Amino acid sequence: MATEKYVLSFDLGASGGRAVLGAYDGSRIRMEELHRFTNDPVHLGRTMYWDVLRLFHEMKQGLLKARGHNIASIGTDTWGVDFGLLDADGCLLETPVHYRDRRTVGMSGAAFQKISREELYRITGNQIMEINTVFQLLALRQQRPELLARAKTLLLMPDLLNYFLSGEKQTEYSIASTTQMLDAQRRTWSREVLTALDLPAHILTDIVPTATPIGRMTEELSAELGMGRPDIIAVAGHDTQSAMAGVPTGEEDFIFLSCGTWSLLGTELREPIINETSAACNITNEGGYGARISFLKNLIGLWLIQESRRQWMREGHEYSYGELEQMAAAAPTQRSFIRPDDPAFLPSGDMPLRIRAACERTGQPVPETVGEVVRCIDESLALSYRAALTEIETCTGKHYDKIYLIGGGVQSRLLAQLTADACGRTVLAGPIEATVLGNIALQLIAADEVRDLAEARALIRASSDITAYEPKDTDQWDAHFEKWKGLTPC
Template sequence: MPDGKRSVLVFDFGASSGRAMLCSLENGKLSMEEVHRFSNDPVMVHGTFYWDILRLFFEIKQGIIKANAAGGFESIGIDTWGVDFGLMGSDGALLENPVNYRDRRTSGILPKAFEKISPEELYALTGIEIMEINTAFQLLSLKLCREELLSRTDKILLTPDLFNFLLTGELHSELSIASTTGLLDAKTKNWSDKVINALGLPRSIFPELIPSGTQAGMLTEELSEELCVPRCPVTAVCGHDTQCAAAAVPAEEEDFIFISCGTWSLFGTETDSPVLTPLSAKYNITNETGFGGKTTFLKNIIGLWFIQETRRYLRKQGHEYSFADLEAMARESEPFKCFIDPAAPEFVPPGDIPQRVKDHCARTGQYVPQTLGEVMRCIYESLALKYRQSLDEISECTGKEYNKIYMVGGGIKDTFLCSLAACSCGCTVNAGPVEATAYGNGAIQLISLGAIENISEARKIIRRSEEIKVYLPENEAKWAESYERYKKITGIG
């Protein structure tokens, strides 16, 4: 690569797609070059929803080959969604394909978990938002229904840790991804023996923890020969994509709100230590570990999943709509007619989202949307109002006021959602960068290599490298009125 130019290879996996990107630092700016993109298609087999993990590893190999041909790289880093995992046997082989968090195996699991440990104690220990999809509850479902499989497990590897193992042969669990499990002690940053023992899980299956930015190992000689590429370090970046995105938020303020916007909307702020209070427990706000030991205090909100799954479902019915089509239908429909609670459990599994929206509105005594455009309008406005709810709750817990929101990630290409977020929250919204997760992944690798000094310098470089679009709030009185309706409908007011 040219003198002065430092390049690293970023793999960023979302719930529906993945890509390989070369992140390059040159002349004080970062640039991103996509070298490989691929779909991520979970597979239903006899009622179980699996990730096609070997296919995804094949795509990683293709990305490495293409990136090497495009100029080369000094390091590889992988980030993915949270909570999901592979089970490894004592011979280092997967016991089965990893199961998707949207699988129904954890439906109704919470009462069974709370027989073993109260939600209050669980939150006080881990600081993690209690959701059925959490790793802790997935493992409990195995304990209750497939104990034989759990007994054959030597180690559990969360998704980015699994990919790192396939590349290096080294077994570790990176701290940010481990913090999504509901099994990590929020204060000590170690596996919580209290939670693990309460749930009756084998302590031995949990691997050694390593901080974000640590070298996970070297690309194996076998892969180097197979792919015809030089050996290089594999960096354990923030394995959880949310933490990579948070690392790339181009904020100048010490206290800021961000939304990492994609399949999920992760709405939160950055704190020096976890917030573990009765109020944060009441609001079920999560404390995840970010880069440099920071805590991201945030809400996990089902985001553009609503629109992605609507589009997928309609395609199966023979109706082809683009995302732009669905956004246009929403824009053209009358505002403020009905709302849903985006956190309602019926919206988690794949399927007929439009009908579920209609059923939700009927059950809550509201106008029932009649057209696809009205359904989409309901979804968009409900997401924006959920942002407002999250802003109020986080502000109450931290005792701080926030007048600016940084929206990052692929979801900000949906300008309608960005505009509604500003209006609903009554805040200026700064949108950008789209490639926040990839920037954060790349920046952490470059910090690990010594090319960037620290995360503060990385954020300055990202601000110089990207154009930020500003959205201002409008029609605030009508949005405030609608928020009061939303609170009554969703039971928070």
């Protein structure tokens, strides 16, 4: 066997993170999880924070466990939109605030008084969501201007962690595209948006292409950990775009569904689609490797089940996800649906109570048991995927026969089958670790070990198990979809 090349992938999501060793022998990628940790937000007073210093501590534990290998490079991906602010000395001004914090409530309305919704979308091509970076900065401008005045540099979460590793301050293209401050056509920061909202352009750093080597591990960190100084690669910092690189397709036109805390359904394009139809559908154009565009819809995903599970744990019932799926599979089918995009489901809290209230308000049977609640969530998610698929096809003018399901949702055979049934398309499920595989593949591309994205995806296909789910009972789901479309959020 050829000598293996080792790289380290840090994949941080809204609920947890992993350090995963990638070993490449020239024909396949082998993965080994070295360290896993939770990502627990911290409520202090009225503010919800990310515990970024503990996250970096956990990353260092992963590095310590990787010392036995000759690590050539490190890549980090995270969720989008959130950021840290540094002062003139490069010190973190305060712990980054969580996108679910309520400071952005009403900020989109405040923004539209200065720049119209239509103009903001025309420039950025981003789905309008109040969690977006631009609205977080507007909240700071209005509520804490003294903090913003002290800031010398803004670094989005993967770039902040890369800075902790390397001392280099740069912004990677994919994560920049989540901010609603990037000109989607020019692929540069939008002076027009920043000027209209009176936001400081000087705190933003240069944007580097995805899969760019940005430096090496700092000498101080290397000495602390007793290891070498691997290259730090700006992979697709937004985890969705690392997952996109990990879609095991050989096709130019395809639909992907990255299913985790958030679900992201869309396709890959060479140029953004920004017009009245895409604006009305509120579809985002996100940047990825090779300046490609992921034309996608952000949807509430497994957050509904994750938060329901946390509530049941608070009540003394520690169900595993496998147990929840078994109870859902045994529950009555197609009785009640919710709109996952209802703003009532965005904050943390008693999710089963909110789901029951939504069903009662819309005159549907109220799911009482744990299995009935999870079944309601799964079927409603599948219908939301159908709605997003319909919008994507309308905007692109294309029909897609298959959906590539990647991420944590692959583990739910029930959700995969329901998605095939509701959408009337074959679902190809796998790999679960698409984000990590994409992260690893982009490091290999940066090191010239893999030629391009097509070769990387072929490599991932050869390294993954894919399960096909064929649609069933599509006529019934057509009727349920019409019912679901008639439900109105609170």
